[in-house]
Amino acid sequence: MSESAAAFQIELTVNGHRRAIEVAVHHTLLDVLRDDLGLTGAKECCLVGECGACTVILDGRTVDSCLVLAVEADGSEITTVEGLADERGLGPLQQAFLDKGAVQCGFCIPGQLLSAHALLADNPHPSLPEIQEGLAGNLCRCGCYRQITDAVLATAERAER
Amino acid sequence: MHTFAYARPTLLAEAVALLEAHGPDARLLAGGTDLIIRLRDGSARPGVVIDIKRIAELRPSIREEAGCLVIGAGTVMTDIAADERVRRSYPALAEAAAVVGSVQIRNRATLAGNVCNASPAADTAPALLVHAARVVAVGPAGTRRIPIDGFFVRSGVTTLARGEIVTAIELPPPDRAMGAVHLRRTRRRGHDLASVTLCCGVDATGVTRIAYGSVGPRPVLAVDESGVLADPTAPGAAKEAIFERLFADASPSPRSMRASPDYRLAMLRVLGARALRIAIDRLAQA
Amino acid sequence: MSATRIGASPNRVGGIDRVTGRNEYAADIRLPGVLEARLVALDCARARIISIDASEALRVPGVRLVMTAADLPQPVPRFGPQFEDRPVIAVGETKYHGEPVAIVAAETKDAAEAAAGLVHVEYEELPAVFTLAAALDSAAPLVQEPALRPNDRLASTNVLREHRIGWGDVDAALADVVVENRYTFPMVTHFAIEPHAFMAAPDGDGIAVWSTIQHPNWLQKVIAKVLGLPLSKVRVFAPDPGGGFGGKQHAKLEPLVAFAALRTGRPVRLVLSLEESFQAARRASCEVRVRTGVNRDGALVFEDIAADYLIGAYADIADRVVGKGSYPAAGPYNVPSVRILARSVLSHTVPSTAFRGFGNPQVNWAVESNLDEAARAIGMDRLAIRLRNLAKKGDAFIPFDTPADGDWRQAVERAAELIAWDTPLPPGHGRGLAVGIKSGPTTGLSYSTVRLLGDGSVIVLAGTSDMGQGARTVFAQIAAQELGAPLDWVTVVMGDTAIVPYDQQTSASRSTVLMGNSVLQACRSIQGQLAAMAARLHGLDEAQVIVDQGVVHLPDRDLSVLDVLTRGLGRLGGELTGNGEVRKEADPSHPLSGAAAFFEFNCTAVEAEVDEETGDIVIVKHVTVSDVGKALNPLQVTMQDEGAAIQGLGHTLMEHYIYDEKGRIRNLGAIDYRIPTSMDLPLELLSEAVENEDGPGPYGSKGMSEGALLCVASAVGAAVRDATGVAIRDLPLTPERVWRALRDRPMP
Missing domain, CATH: 3.90.1170.50 (Aldehyde oxidase/xanthine dehydrogenase, a/b hammerhead)
Structure with missing residues (x-):
């Protein structure tokens, strides 16, 4: 049956770690990641799903975490930018972003990386227009778009066909 | 964001009961890409938010039933745009679903949600109108099928009754070959709300169906059964006269900051003519 | 030379923290x-x-x-x-x-x-005023209390200040042809993410x-x-x-x-x-009336420019933007007579402030567009008229300022070559080319401290803000170059006034030049100390020791910095510390309180395609060439130029505040204020740098972070004009505005 309360107990698997946490029902996944779990890689900017700074991967797909209530994510697997590197170091996309000069101020980069990551998971060898379309939901005001798409292309080229 | 009670029913009947009990104080939450913006800006202040994503009957699915393609209420735009059957038989719908917001939005936004918001600018509405889709709603009185043209009233208002929940959108069998296309106008090439959104379908009998949105309080369907529009050899003046009739219901608001009425009306004609050419070509290739 | 030093493009310092989410921005601090x-x-x-x-x-x-x-x-x-x-x-x-x-x-x-x-x-x-016309009306309510400006004749108006610059005699100048037009530039906002x-x-x-x-x-x-x-x-x-952008x-x-x-x-x-x-920051909108006088041979005779900038309710730095931004409005040309009147006009709107380009893009849009009109009026090629009048290196093109400090012709010719200026175009396509110039910092004060630690690693203390332009990387490269440390052994500390010495500001593309020179000076001080150490250790005269690029040269052999440092510091260890101080004093006699430390110069050339039915503009090719003196980090130079170009396409094609009758921004927020996405790029974007090592910064560098934005609108507008035959003088060039202009064009 349905539940109804101002606070709600949920379980999330964040970057491979199971987390049980009580959340307010009106708090978004972005609020909970940043304020309750201390994962500040997801950024807060427009809060209307336009800029993509808060992008995370939820059950394999990118979402704007500002437009997902934390309770909706109950039972989900979430990848944030903090989950892209491991003890061996940066992932290939992260390194390509640095090599290609895709990072200026860096504020949009967590979201860009997660969108790129999900795009390549779905489509390992995307065309340039597919990359541009796939990353259009992540605004970069420094205007690194060409370098970002270069980094995604380079990562795809290095991946096995 | 103000707080509210959150309900997460697992059965459709529970959701119907909740909706019936709370009436306008309840809001359904599917993808949330519109609702959460409105909860945050205070333009929606429901006491109860009913999350329908755990309801077994509403799980994401695109299935064939009695020749119809049935898109379950929980199905998101990404899956509709990628579905082979949609792309083959209802390509304009796939095209429309593919331009709703960004990837992140399309991964959450549902077709049912897009329809229930009844935004005049909803990109999927014209394609659903051209394809004569039906909205399947379940309520206290049982199930009913509402032709999509009888569903939209004005922005945010539909003909759903108290307690009714949309469970699916049904696309009738493509019994006649149709060439169809979706086109839109935006302020940039990246994702944007449409200042005109339009779908044109031409079928093998020469009937042309044009539906358009963002130029009035609700999306409009207009049909040319004369065969003139579909006839590439028909004189331009005859076609223009028909276009004028088909677009007569467009009444864009002068209050909008996205585009002026005269530009929208002009673009309606440009998109209409372009869409007609593409639809005829697609029909010929089909 | 190591691939991490000057002229190379190592990974950004601080980059790893930025791709892992570890970088702490202000809102991340708990x-x-x-x-x-x-x-x-x-x-x-x-x-x-x-x-x-x-x-x-x-x-x-x-x-x-x-x-x-x-x-x-x-x-x-x-x-x-x-x-x-x-x-x-x-x-x-x-x-x-x-x-x-x-x-x-x-x-x-x-x-x-x-x-x-x-x-x-x-x-x-x-009652309130939100437009230039309303603010300048004689019956307009005053935005600012007159008491805040005692003894100011303008205090009873909404004009905060008037800035007058000029030379020659515009009224007496005789030109074969005079072209006069009015241009507007919208209110736009920084939209740092x-x-x-x-x-x-x-x-x-x-x-x-x-x-x-x-x-x-x-x-x-x-x-x-x-x-x-x-x-x-x-x-x-x-x-x-x-992201800061001013x-x-x-x-x-x-x-x-x-x-x-x-x-x-x-x-x-x-x-x-x-x-x-x-609601915290925006760029000033602007209305510019420009009269350009030109002779049939293409020689510019005069420019007569009146620019009204609509600033906000409080001055912030907006009036300086007006004064400094309008100052080089006549462009990088030798113009015998120039008159510029720029006014900062207060209004009940968001206080405008610095924004990349600092008041220059507004006047550039008008003056460069009008130069195209002048060229058409005399039947001259638009590239040729620019080359005809462009200041040569050393020309005092602004009589009381720094002479032209670059071979600017190179950038213009290269941009023309890359856009294939003289080749035929498909129907519906057009080309535009424009140049932009901006006066660099007029005053400055940058202190720095460099510490060479006992193990040869380095700490640089510099008060610049790295908001994406890459200052940390450039300072680390300078220290690595001069002191022989690997780049990842250099730490750059910024942003703490209790620790880091004073820096006046991070603006006007100054940091590579001013703070860069300061860091270089601090490193050279350490090099001097190393030379003294080596002389002491080896019984030499200090003059016999040369320290250069991390190597200590003795008359008979070379030693590493670390070797000399370790032996020189001895058993107690310790470190060497060097201080840098770069000071550019104000000159009260100068109209801007100081001549330009350098000029930023850019040439942008664009090929655009216009859909005449819808008004859509597609930027088929966008070429941007900047004179940077020396690219200390070529990749970062490209990123700055391309980023500036894309930001410029924003105000050119889609960005503007829309106010309602109560003075509220209707398109407040990301849904209806559109900025370019990855799908709004030019189909082809090319950037190049001219490097003659003729700048005042380290290794001949110049500041360069704003140049590629200055004349984007002018180049795009010119391409649209070329494609359609219609001059549109108001920005942004939205599809609707282009469509309307084409619809309303007089029939031939």
Whole structure:
């Protein structure tokens, strides 16, 4: 049956770690990641799903975490930018972003990386227009778009066909 | 964001009961890409938010039933745009679903949600109108099928009754070959709300169906059964006269900051003519 | 030479933290016991505040403070970089939509937000001005109290200041052809993806302030003054901003947050929404009337330019933007007679401030577009007229300023070559080419300290803000180059006024030149100390030892810096410290208080395709060539140029504030204020740098972060004009505006 309360107990698997946490029902996944779990890689900017700074991967797909209530994510697997590197170091996309000069101020980069990551998971060898379309939901005001798409292309080229 | 009670029913009947009990104080939450913006800006202040994503009957699915393609209420735009059957038989719908917001939005936004918001600018509405889709709603009185043209009233208002929940959108069998296309106008090439959104379908009998949105309080369907529009050899003046009739219901608001009425009306004609050419070509290739 | 040093493009310093989410931006910092703040603003631009009732808000559980002007020292302190006209919080009257009348601080964001909605303000809306025409009307209400500008004849008008520059005699000049037109440039906003964020906390007998600020030392002075504290009791932390572009140069709400922290005795944090950031900073809109006089042979005879900039309700740095931005309006040409009158006009709108290009793009749009019209009027090629008049290196093209400091022709010819200027075009396509020039910093003061530690690693202390331009990387490259350390052994410390020595500001593309020279000087001081050490260790004369690029050259052999350092420091170890000080003093006799340290020069060339039915513009090819002196880090130069080009396409094609009749921004926020996405790029984007090592910065570098934005609109507008035959003189070139202009064009 349905539940109804101002606070709600949920379980999330964040970057491979199971987390049980009580959340307010009106708090978004972005609020909970940043304020309750201390994962500040997801950024807060427009809060209307336009800029993509808060992008995370939820059950394999990118979402704007500002437009997902934390309770909706109950039972989900979430990848944030903090989950892209491991003890061996940066992932290939992260390194390509640095090599290609895709990072200026860096504020949009967590979201860009997660969108790129999900795009390549779905489509390992995307065309340039597919990359541009796939990353259009992540605004970069420094205007690194060409370098970002270069980094995604380079990562795809290095991946096995 | 103000707080509210959150309900997460697992059965459709529970959701119907909740909706019936709370009436306008309840809001359904599917993808949330519109609702959460409105909860945050205070333009929606429901006491109860009913999350329908755990309801077994509403799980994401695109299935064939009695020749119809049935898109379950929980199905998101990404899956509709990628579905082979949609792309083959209802390509304009796939095209429309593919331009709703960004990837992140399309991964959450549902077709049912897009329809229930009844935004005049909803990109999927014209394609659903051209394809004569039906909205399947379940309520206290049982199930009913509402032709999509009888569903939209004005922005945010539909003909759903108290307690009714949309469970699916049904696309009738493509019994006649149709060439169809979706086109839109935006302020940039990246994702944007449409200042005109339009779908044109031409079928093998020469009937042309044009539906358009963002130029009035609700999306409009207009049909040319004369065969003139579909006839590439028909004189331009005859076609223009028909276009004028088909677009007569467009009444864009002068209050909008996205585009002026005269530009929208002009673009309606440009998109209409372009869409007609593409639809005829697609029909010929089909 | 190592691939990490000057002229190479190593990975950005701080890059790993940025791709792993570890980089701490201002809003990511967590202090124990922090109170969350929210602002209370009114639903109109200008209003008289009758009363503010906070009683209901104070009853919200967790609310610790509701503060208004009445709770501050009286008179309420005012601040501002040019005029101290901006109160800490609205006093008696609001002057623009979004100006806070109260601040709420609470234990949680939820409580602060709920309480902010329960602060009841009784107010009376007052007549207000939102446009140049309204502000300049003789019956217009005054934005600023005349008492703030005693003895100023303009104080009874909304004109804050007039700036007059000129030479020759425009009225007496005789030109074969005179072309006159009027151009407008819209209000646009920075839209850094990081909204402004501020935090303050009591710190012993002083205060600590965190801010997304570009100028931490300016902020330190502002806070010290409004709180009546010595500078030593104000510690400003300035984490690397997530994009600045000028919008974060000067103090905004930090004084308010500081008062809230002192009043509650707790840390207080205010993170603005994107909407509130739109209400915190914008670029001035502008209307320019330009008369260009030209002879049949293409020689420019005069430029007569009148530019009215619509600034906001408080001056911020906007009047300096007007004065400095309009100053080189006649362009990088030898023009015998020039008259420029620029006015900063106050209005009840968001205070405008610095924005990449600093007032230049507005006049460039008018003057470069009009030069095209002049070329057409005399039947001359648009590239040829530019080359005909372009200042040669050393020409005093602005008579009382730094002479032309580059071979600018190279950039123009290269851009023309890359856009294939003289080749045929498909129907519906057109080309445009424009040049941009901007006066670099006119004053400056940058201190730095470099510490060569006992193991050969290096700490650079530099007060520049790295907001994406890559200053950390460039300073680390300079230190690595000079002291022989690997790049990842160099740490650059910025953004803490208690530790890092004074830097005037991060603006005007100055940091590579001014702070770069300061860091270089500090490194050279260490090199001198190393030379003395080596001389002592080897019984040589100091003059016999040369330290260069990390190597200690003795007459008979070369030693590594580390070898000399280790032996020289001896058993106790220690370090060598060098200080840098680069000072460019003000010149009171100069109209800008100082000649340009350098000029930024750029040539942009564009091929565009116009869909005449819809008004859509597709940028088929965008070429941008900047004279950078020397690219210390070529990849970062490309990123700056391309980023500036794309930002310029924003105000060219889609960006503008739309105001309603109450002075509220209708397209407030990301849904209806459109900026370019990855799908809005030119189909082809090419950037190149001219490198003649003729700049005043380290290794011959010049500042370069703004150049590629200056003339984007002019080049695109020219391409649209070329493609369609219609000159559109208002930006942005939205599809609707282009469509309308084409519809309304006179039939041939």
